[in-house]
Amino acid sequence: MIRTVLLACLSILLVATIIVRPDDAFQASLQGLTIWWNIVFPGLLPFLTLLELMLAFGAVHALGALLDPLMRRLFRLPGEAGLAIALGWTSGFPSGAESTAILRRGERVTQAQGQRLLTLAHMPSPLFMLLVVGAGFSQRPELGVIIAAAVWMAAIITGLAHARFSKTTSASPSNTSSEAPGEKRSIRDLLRLAAKAMTQAKIRDGRTFGKALGDSVITSVYKLMAIGGFMMICSVLVRLLAPIIPDTIPSFVLPGLIESHIGAYAASAVSFPGGLAWNAAVIAAILSWGGVSALLQAGSAITGTDLSIRPLAVMRLLQAAVAFTCTILLWRPISNLTAYILPSSTPAFQLHGYTVSSPPPAIHVSDLHSLWPYTPVLFAAFGCVLLLLTLASISSSLRFMR
Structure with a gap:
């Protein structure tokens, strides 16, 4: 009751603020729309559609059988988790959460496994880190490499630690196609399991290709519209709350x-006393955290399941701290390595001249690298990640047999 009243009061206050300051609200919503159209929409639409098609024709179940040995040894998760991780790491928020929710609804993972997978798969877009942040915001390509490496390392470290020290059982749901976690399997056995899982899933679904494709596009566009709404609302909140934040807060x-x-973007335009390394560390921490917007997107994705965003929020804060530390540790070795490969340019905070206490600049279309031309690159990266995971899983299974 108290929570409902509080949310209602906050909603009324937000509407009143928008009425009082309509110009700021309009400009902020345009900023959120710009980010959504240039980065999120082209990065997610193909993958959300592909995920629905892969589910309809049993490809998810087949990949789950192939990736099962590796996923269980690393993260105490079933093989289908590998697909969720690959989607989340190549296409960004919230595709990892969407795929995790789908696996949970289909009882491919338990509640504990789904909660752990949600933390591991709900990741920022790699092209955003490499192209938009590195080459765009900061005008330093090597900065994007360091940030991406730190964010990925933080996710792997926290994921491995969570899998090893979690008190919850890693038992699989009763209807999973995988066999016993410790059973020895040859390449022929893995391929047989994959073919069997794909056939059974296709029979259970029963839709034709045209029907599955139409449903996939409709579902994906609906989800993307909701994501865009979350981003626009959060952009408006940032603009409306900025004037009441004390100057002592960065x-x-x-x-x-x-x-x-x-x-x-705001962190890339700040001049830190610690230099560019601190810019990269703060950006890595922000992207690992994901913001309230990313949490709301994940919450929307897992609606209808028994998964919760509260443990996700705690783990994201932990990942942010680990990412900050990893960036500081990786700064010198990766900077020295990329200095011989990538050209350097003037960092963004020297161009803009903002201080830690200055108001954050607004994002314009010219500040963003649109990801529309890079959709084929995302597909290629997704395929490469799945291929590498499959080869590593098969190799792991063969070594276990020896």
Whole structure:
């Protein structure tokens, strides 16, 4: 009751603020729309559609059988988790959460496994980190490499630690196609399991290709519209709350807490006393956290399941701390390595001249690298990740047999 009243009061307050300051609300919503159209929509639409098709024709179940040995040894998760991780790591928020929710609804993972997989798969877009943050916001390509490496390392470290120290059981649901976790399997056995799982899943679904494709596109566009709404609302919140934030709080904190894309831009335009390494560390922490917007997107994706965003929020904060530390540790070796490969240019905070307490600049279309031309690259990266995971899984199974 108290929570409902509080949310109602906050909603009324937000509407009243928008009425009082319509111009700021309009400009902020355009900023969120710009980010959504240039980055999120082209990065997610193909993958959300592909995921629905793969589910309809049993490809998810087949990949689950192939990836089962590797996923169980690394993260105490069934093989289908490998697909969720590959989707989340190649296409960004919230495709990992969407695929995790689908696996949970189909009882391919238990509640404990789904909660752990949600933390591991709900990741920022790699092209956003490499192209938009590195080459765009900061005008330093090597910065994007360091940030991406730190974010990925933080996810792997926390995922491995969570799998090893979690008190919850890793038992699989009763209807999974995988056999006993410790059973020895040859390549022929893995392929047989994959073919069997695909055939059974296709028979259970029963839709034709045209029907499955139409349903996939409709579902994906609906989800993307909801994601765009979350991003626009969070952008408006950042703009409306900025004037009431004390000057003692750094300007990137509010956007970093609420919307990670805007927060990363604000952090890239700040001049830190610690230099560019601190810019990269703060951006890595913001992207690992993901912001309230990413949490709301995950919450929307897992609606109808028994998964919760509260443990996800705690783990994201932990990942942010680990990512910050990893960035500081990786800064010198990766900088020295990329100095011989990538050209350097003037960092963004020297170009803009913003201080830690200055208000964050607004994002314009010219500040963003649109991901529309890079959709084929995303597909290729997704395929390569799945191929590498499959080869590693088969190799792991063969070594176990010896």
